Amino acid sequence: MPNTVIVGAQWGDEGKGKVIDIYAKKADIVVRYQGGNNAGHTVVIGKDSFVLHLIPSGILHRGKVCVIGNGVVVDPKALLEEIATLESKGIKIGKRLLVSRDAHVIFPYHRKLDELREAKKKKIGTTKKGIGPCYADKVARLGIRFVDLLNEKVFKDKLNENLEEKNPVFSRIYNVKGYSFDELYEEYSGYAGRIKKYICDTTVFLNESISKRKSVLFEGAQGTLLDVDHGTYPFVTSSNSTSGGASTGTGVGPNKIDKVIGVVKAYTTRVGEGPFPTEFSDDLMERIRTKGKEFGATTGRPRRCGWFDSIVVKHSVMVNGIDEIVVTKLDVLDDLDRLKICTAYKYDGCVYKDFPSDIEVLSNCEPVYEELPGWNRDTTGITSYSRLPKSAKNYLKRIQKLLSVKIALISVGSERKQTFSNE
Numbered sequence: 396m397p398n399t400v401i402v403g404a405q406w407g408d409e410g411k412g413k414v415i416d417i418y419a420k421k422a423d424i425v426v427r428y429q430g431g432n433n434a435g436h437t438v439v440i441g442k443d444s445f446v447l448h449l450i451p452s453g454i455l456h457r458g459k460v461c462v463i464g465n466g467v468v469v470d471p472k473a474l475l476e477e478i479a480t481l482e483s484k485g486i487k488i489g490k491r492l493l494v495s496r497d498a499h500v501i502f503p504y505h506r507k508l509d510e511l512r513e514a515k516k517k518k519i520g521t522t523k524k525g526i527g528p529c530y531a532d533k534v535a536r537l538g539i540r541f542v543d544l545l546n547e548k549v550f551k552d553k554l555n556e557n558l559e560e561k562n563p564v565f566s567r568i569y570n571v572k573g574y575s576f577d578e579l580y581e582e583y584s585g586y587a588g589r590i591k592k593y594i595c596d597t598t599v600f601l602n603e604s605i606s607k608r609k610s611v612l613f614e615g616a617q618g619t620l621l622d623v624d625h626g627t628y629p630f631v632t633s634s635n636s637t638s639g640g641a642s643t644g645t646g647v648g649p650n651k652i653d654k655v656i657g658v659v660k661a662y663t664t665r666v667g668e669g670p671f672p673t674e675f676s677d678d679l680m681e682r683i684r685t686k687g688k689e690f691g692a693t694t695g696r697p698r699r700c701g702w703f704d705s706i707v708v709k710h711s712v713m714v715n716g717i718d719e720i721v722v723t724k725l726d727v728l729d730d731l732d733r734l735k736i737c738t739a740y741k742y743d744g745c746v747y748k749d750f751p752s753d754i755e756v757l758s759n760c761e762p763v764y765e766e767l768p769g770w771n772r773d774t775t776g777i778t779s780y781s782r783l784p785k786s787a788k789n790y791l792k793r794i795q796k797l798l799s800v801k802i803a804l805i806s807v808g809s810e811r812k813q814t815f816s817n818e
């Protein structure tokens with residue numbers, strides 16, 4: 396299989412876990428390149444449902460090597476818990492998990508800062524996992540990587556430096572207690588001891604593997620519209636969830652990546668705050684949320700739902716260089732009489748056919764819709780494109796035309812077998 400990046404083309408939760416699980420079968424290595432345990436990737440195998448937060452979804456396939464790349468921010472406590480949960484479900488991890496020595500480590504002060512900022516009126520609606528504060532430290536060159544954690548002297552110095560700066564912020568700005576050096580040092584030295592066996596130079600591992608013609612699947616987390624550069628800033632996550640992040644977040648050059656696949660939900664969802672031009676009104680919101688089981692896999696929060704937005708996905712196709720898409724959750728639209736697709740935004744006398752980054756425009760624009768007939772038929776048992784109702788085919792054809800990109804696979808349920816190609 397060519398080295399492939401799989402990215403979310405909307406606001407996350409597109410069904411990447413399911414799609415990665417399908418493609419992982421043909422790959423040798425699966426690597427996460429950004430984000431952290433803010434992600435929740437669901438893979439359903441028969442009666443078992445797994446939600447992966449940090450460990451690549453390929454771990455469920457025996458024999459696949461899974462890598463947490465340098466671009467990921469890792470909460471060691473969450474990682475150890477995830478390993479334990481998987482092992483308790485009979486998944487053997489052994490030497491199949493590698494963690495980059497250069498990945499930055501999330502500390503309790505990151506989680507606390509995230510939580511305190513979210514308590515303010517102007518919140519982002521984060522997962523409160525400490526992702527943003529950890530990436531902020533990375534960019535401010537204050538961050539602590541696994542390689543630092545494993546070096547007693549360096550770890551002590553860096554932890555001291557961090558607490559000297561952070562504790563006064565907690566006490567003076569937020570009026571809460573700061574953190575004790577000794578407690579954090581002990582807790583994190585303990586994690587380091589337990590995680591050490593997974594830590595290595597994953598950049599060398601990945602590049603050597605590619606030289607030996609092994610194939611790598613890059614597992615994107617979040618979605619394009621949550622990308623810190625290309626998303627609905629500031630209502631985004633703090634990493635590059637787009638395909639470019641696959642290179643910086645692993646140390647694999649872009650010329651070694653052969654293909655980019657975008658995962659696209661047949662409608663749109665988002666969790667947390669921020670603009671969402673095609674958001675449903677209350678009645679439809681409830682119907683689709685219930686049918687699509689649209690509740691966060693990480694936080695359990697109800698997801699906001701809306702019509703398919705071709706402006707958003709066209710933007711994703713461009714900024715990721717998407718070669719083909721996988722359309723998921725088509726079945727969730729089964730009961731609707733009519734469907735809408737957004738093809739433009741109108742704001743203040745202007746018509747936008749390209750994604751506007753002005754938050755004012757995004758928050759107040761009026762979507763321009765095209766209407767299509769629904770199919771009013773259960774599609775969950777369908778196993779080939781030819782058996783789809785005509786209106787469902789037309790809906791997919793219209794999406795394909797608007798995006799000028801090929802649909803590779805269609806998904807009509809959470810199970811592996813509820814997937815077929817567009818032929």
Ligand code: GDP
Pocket residue numbers: 403407408409410411412413434435436437438439687688691692723724725726727806807808809
């Ligand atoms: P991810 O973060 O992109 O991996 O997506 P999540 O796992 O957060 O959310 C997607 C949800 O939709 C999961 O519960 C999946 O099991 C489920 N799912 C995936 N594909 C389909 C589909 O085609 N139809 C339905 N009904 N559910 C799906």
Ligand code: IMO
Pocket residue numbers: 403406407408409433434435436519520521522523524525526527615616617618621630631632633665666667668692
């Ligand atoms: P997966 O990989 C959906 C959203 C949060 C919030 C914003 C910032 O499962 O698709 P953060 O905690 O990252 O600082 O929160 O990003 N968010 C996600 N939304 N799916 C995700 O991941 C998300 N990860 C973060 O809800 O709006």
Ligand code: MG
Pocket residue numbers: 407408409434435436437692693
């Ligand atoms: Mg998710």
